């Protein structure tokens with residue numbers, strides 16, 4: 055019997071949040087005889103618009119022009135019981151939205167807050183096979199790990215999961231679909247050879263301290279664990295600012311996958327993490343360099359951003375953090391991102407490809 059669990063169960067003995075490694079790690083590859091070769095209309099993404107890891111894959115798909123050949127389903131932002139008919143089964147997580155004409159509503163997993171409509175614009179039932187939850191998708195692939203995360207890159211031909219690791223899915227999107235007229239932007243290289251070392255160097259501190267750092271703050275269950283996480287986050291936030299004062303993107307003059315990874319966290323920072331995860335030592339709004347950096351990124355990937363779903367997900371899905379699921383109004387961070395940025399001055403003689 056697979057033990058179902060969520061990120062909220064991943065704790066060290068000191069109350070610190072310890073994220074587990076993703077379990078499905080296959081690759082779409084152009085290698086001869088590859089099990090998962092690049093093909094049009096073969097692969098499908100299951101994502102939550104809210105999830106920063108899934109958002110990475112939507113940004114890479116958009117920038118590479120893969121929308122016509124890799125289909126997507128966005129799940130409902132508010133978690134609920136994944137086996138609603140089984141009293142004993144307590145697991146809560148991502149479920150598909152109901153049909154557009156459904157009138158069903160539900161409350162949060164403690165029966166409070168809401169009501170949230172089961173049908174939601176931009177979300178839909180699973181178009182590939184009948185099922186209720188993302189857990190059902192993992193079960194169809196005979197998963198034995200029991201952590202039912204998005205994103206999932208699904209193979210429609212073999213009916214299985216290729217990968218559930220966003221960092222690797224974005225690499226596949228960058229490099230595996232450039233031939234045979236598949237990607238509309240095959241020449242855009244978001245991981246150029248000459249920047250690979252700088253990208254790795256940046257990812258290596260940004261992941262633990264910023265991307266996962268906000269979760270280490272928000273899911274901490276002891277003061278000591280929170281104190282350590284917020285100190286690491288604050289120092290890294292300041293380090294980012296210093297780097298981006300001198301350099302247009304995090305690994306150099308050119309946008310790379312490392313910027314996609316960073317932006318997905320910064321986009322959610324002021325509206326969600328500052329309030330919900332108590333990351334309130336800094337804000338992007340009051341850090342001009344980072345605000346302008348976010349403006350430039352937003353202006354490249356705007357169609358992938360859904361702030362309403364981002365807020366709905368976090369504030370309504372973990373009643374232990376927000377019992378009544380009240381969604382704070384916020385100061386409309388996205389509107390700030392629509393304003394002009396000043397980042398060209400950092401690379402005045404180089405033309406950006408995107």
Ligand SMILES: N[C@@H](CCC(=O)N[C@@H](CS)C(=O)NCC(=O)O)C(=O)O
Nearest residue numbers: 060061076105107203204218219220
């Ligand atoms: N390593 C994974 C992490 C994905 C992840 O943690 N996704 C969250 C959503 S933000 C999730 O689906 N959580 C479900 C759960 O904790 O049960 C990746 O980067 O792809």
